[in-house]
Amino acid sequence: MKSLLVQKxxxxxxxxxxxxxxxxxxxxxxxxxxxxxVVVVSAMGKTTDRLIALAREVHADPDDREYDQLLATGExxxxxxxxxxLHHLGVEAVSMxxxxxxxxxxxxxxxAKITGIDPVRVRENLxxxxxxxxxxxxxxxxxxxxxxLGRGGSDLTAVAMAAALKADRCQIFTDVDGVYxxxxxxxxxxxxxxxxxxxxxxxxxxxxxxxxQSRSVEFAKKHGVELEVLTSFExxxxxxxxxxxxxxxxxxxxxxxxxxxxxxxxxxxxDTPGVAAHLFKAVAEAGVNVDVIVQNISEEGExxxxxxxxxxxxxxxxxxxxxxxxxxxxxxxYDDTIAKVTLVGVGxxxxxxxxxxxxxxLAERNINIQMISTSEIxxxxxxxxxxxxxxxxxxxxxxxxxxxxxx
Amino acid sequence: MKSLLVQKxxxxxxxxxxxxxxxxxxxxxxxxxxxxxVVVVSAMGKTTDRLIALAREVHADPDDREYDQLLATGExxxxxxxxxxLHHLGVEAVSMxxxxxxxxxxxxxxxAKITGIDPVRVRENLxxxxxxxxxxxxxxxxxxxxxxLGRGGSDLTAVAMAAALKADRCQIFTDVDGVYxxxxxxxxxxxxxxxxxxxxxxxxxxxxxxxxQSRSVEFAKKHGVELEVLTSFExxxxxxxxxxxxxxxxxxxxxxxxxxxxxxxxxxxxDTPGVAAHLFKAVAEAGVNVDVIVQNISEEGExxxxxxxxxxxxxxxxxxxxxxxxxxxxxxxYDDTIAKVTLVGVGxxxxxxxxxxxxxxLAERNINIQMISTSEIxxxxxxxxxxxxxxxxxxxxxxxxxxxxxx
Numbered sequence: 052m053k054s055l056l057v058q059k060x061x062x063x064x065x066x067x068x069x070x071x072x073x074x075x076x077x078x079x080x081x082x083x084x085x086x087x088x089v090v091v092v093s094a095m096g097k098t099t100d101r102l103i104a105l106a107r108e109v110h111a112d113p114d115d116r117e118y119d120q121l122l123a124t125g126e127x128x129x130x131x132x133x134x135x136x137l138h139h140l141g142v143e144a145v146s147m148x149x150x151x152x153x154x155x156x157x158x159x160x161x162x163a164k165i166t167g168i169d170p171v172r173v174r175e176n177l178x179x180x181x182x183x184x185x186x187x188x189x190x191x192x193x194x195x196x197x198x199x200l201g202r203g204g205s206d207l208t209a210v211a212m213a214a215a216l217k218a219d220r221c222q223i224f225t226d227v228d229g230v231y232x233x234x235x236x237x238x239x240x241x242x243x244x245x246x247x248x249x250x251x252x253x254x255x256x257x258x259x260x261x262x263x264q265s266r267s268v269e270f271a272k273k274h275g276v277e278l279e280v281l282t283s284f285e286x287x288x289x290x291x292x293x294x295x296x297x298x299x300x301x302x303x304x305x306x307x308x309x310x311x312x313x314x315x316x317x318x319x320x321x322d323t324p325g326v327a328a329h330l331f332k333a334v335a336e337a338g339v340n341v342d343v344i345v346q347n348i349s350e351e352g353e354x355x356x357x358x359x360x361x362x363x364x365x366x367x368x369x370x371x372x373x374x375x376x377x378x379x380x381x382x383x384x385y386d387d388t389i390a391k392v393t394l395v396g397v398g399x400x401x402x403x404x405x406x407x408x409x410x411x412x413l414a415e416r417n418i419n420i421q422m423i424s425t426s427e428i429x430x431x432x433x434x435x436x437x438x439x440x441x442x443x444x445x446x447x448x449x450x451x452x453x454x455x456x457x458x
Numbered sequence: 459m460k461s462l463l464v465q466k467x468x469x470x471x472x473x474x475x476x477x478x479x480x481x482x483x484x485x486x487x488x489x490x491x492x493x494x495x496v497v498v499v500s501a502m503g504k505t506t507d508r509l510i511a512l513a514r515e516v517h518a519d520p521d522d523r524e525y526d527q528l529l530a531t532g533e534x535x536x537x538x539x540x541x542x543x544l545h546h547l548g549v550e551a552v553s554m555x556x557x558x559x560x561x562x563x564x565x566x567x568x569x570a571k572i573t574g575i576d577p578v579r580v581r582e583n584l585x586x587x588x589x590x591x592x593x594x595x596x597x598x599x600x601x602x603x604x605x606x607l608g609r610g611g612s613d614l615t616a617v618a619m620a621a622a623l624k625a626d627r628c629q630i631f632t633d634v635d636g637v638y639x640x641x642x643x644x645x646x647x648x649x650x651x652x653x654x655x656x657x658x659x660x661x662x663x664x665x666x667x668x669x670x671q672s673r674s675v676e677f678a679k680k681h682g683v684e685l686e687v688l689t690s691f692e693x694x695x696x697x698x699x700x701x702x703x704x705x706x707x708x709x710x711x712x713x714x715x716x717x718x719x720x721x722x723x724x725x726x727x728x729d730t731p732g733v734a735a736h737l738f739k740a741v742a743e744a745g746v747n748v749d750v751i752v753q754n755i756s757e758e759g760e761x762x763x764x765x766x767x768x769x770x771x772x773x774x775x776x777x778x779x780x781x782x783x784x785x786x787x788x789x790x791x792y793d794d795t796i797a798k799v800t801l802v803g804v805g806x807x808x809x810x811x812x813x814x815x816x817x818x819x820l821a822e823r824n825i826n827i828q829m830i831s832t833s834e835i836x837x838x839x840x841x842x843x844x845x846x847x848x849x850x851x852x853x854x855x856x857x858x859x860x861x862x863x864x865x
Contacts, residue, residue, distance in 0.1 A: 117545070
């Protein structure tokens, strides 16, 4: 069946000429199968880092517009080299910068949002049987300047281009072959998932699973773009990311551990109105993202508040709390030996008892739960870091993830 | 006096961050003097070579459009880095790619011609007091692709931009401080010229004086753009290139030797109609540029034809003549030990006797003249290569070039 595919290859997939040839060969195979193909590429390997280093040599804090003008060249090099590599294989191909591909953005340089895509030239060239290679990470802003999309921008370019072209699928090529039920290095029985729901993928992305950035998954969900995460090293199916309504609900899709968190506890906080607001405003102003928050009920006008933050930010939080005004407390405690373990599954929406089963499984292993946080499709617990791997293995088994669903 | 200056800096002037800072400092000084400034830059140092090498790794003969897409990034890097370097000095500056600067070209990739410039954004930014930095060597072709201008393209960008903006002067910064009456390494008494006429500069450019490319000088002459050739290393006047009508005529402006020529002689050529046409068509088809041609009068249906070609092309010419059809000759001789020595001066238009004085001066040194070629403002002789330096020195003295005109 002839499909329109948007394929995205990241910087490590196109690191040098040899990689370019391999990617070109992969594209040729899919083209030979009768598919129409749009390719989105990032800058080659360390190109962006080199450009940033060059900029820093002349200015410690370069102007955002000029920064974008500079960085956009990285992808422009990739697209033309990949076009040449495809030509070498006898495949008709044409490269397009973000602006040429009709990608429009808002005016915020270095973290622009895509405001629309008008892929006239892309369609014209597809109609002429060509592979169209689009520079990721960039577009044209309202005053005709190049703007870059920021972190994960090339994934976003691919997803947005797929939406604009109503492509059959957007394939994100990475160095892993898909999304797993758990980290295979921790849980040997972890299995590659054939499918995962957008919402599940979003929960995993926020957990730090680096496969796909939240922005791209959200965009794909909003525009109904079917995503596939797959490896560029082998030709085999990856993991499909799609609407939950199109797939069988499972109670738990996967289990993940985030060991990059630290816990802050304030004991004996004077429980006056607005104290939590003061506290978390101060932490936010220190540039720190708070994840799980737990506040116990107040006793004798005092309460305990615990929250988790990225481990690297722990010192910033400590400084912030030492000088905080409007918040009185007896003691501040810091623990950077914790982990957050999370179960994800859209089936939880219509099932109860996942949390209690989870606590039971952990209790059986004598794992103490320090904090609990839940959403519609997720249960997270904060536990001792040393127990994280055992917890993942126990939960993987307890929720039947060791076997494939149909086995 | 406030002027609008277009300043062009070549690849060696912007080779690295250190060079960029020096160029930025130079621009700042001219800006502080109250001038409006548009800067045209080439790619940094070896950037273009590196991009070409990368392309060759994936394709022996890359597609022209993709080649341009690739090479255009070199100048795009330069403009943004130079903008940042100016910002660092507190100078307001903005970079523009060729397309952003409104440079339109025809459709011939890798050697496009500028068809027009619509410098709306350049003017807007000048009006806001900014230094505008334009990528040399590139423009937007009729189907909205980037096209490059080929060799000397950045000079041409600068001259065309100066014409479009009606700039007061186009300054071409090089590693020499101006145009000389002769090569100072050969003629110690050579002087830097304050002015030189467009036509004189054109004759010198075709002689291989690498200071300015013919295309740029022709464009400047046609559009009345005053050029200045000067060094980026020191802040001092260079050589002005302008209309002869605006300057005092001198009989001889300078003397130059071209040692990169070789002489081909065909003896006993059967003198039938069209024989010269056949001969030079065959040489042209071999991709060789013929310079001086001399044909003696025919005797008994036979003639001798001599011509000069670039020395590197001598073998191609030899091969070409060995297989030539329609041209019969007795003997072919090749001499790669010749030099062409040329006197240039717009004053020759209205004076006679330059050629005879030249021959006299050479005769006094016992230098034998092998071929003679003249134009309205030039006399060239082909002589033995060994005599070239002595010839230049003798002519420099004989035509009064050792002293400044007003001394």
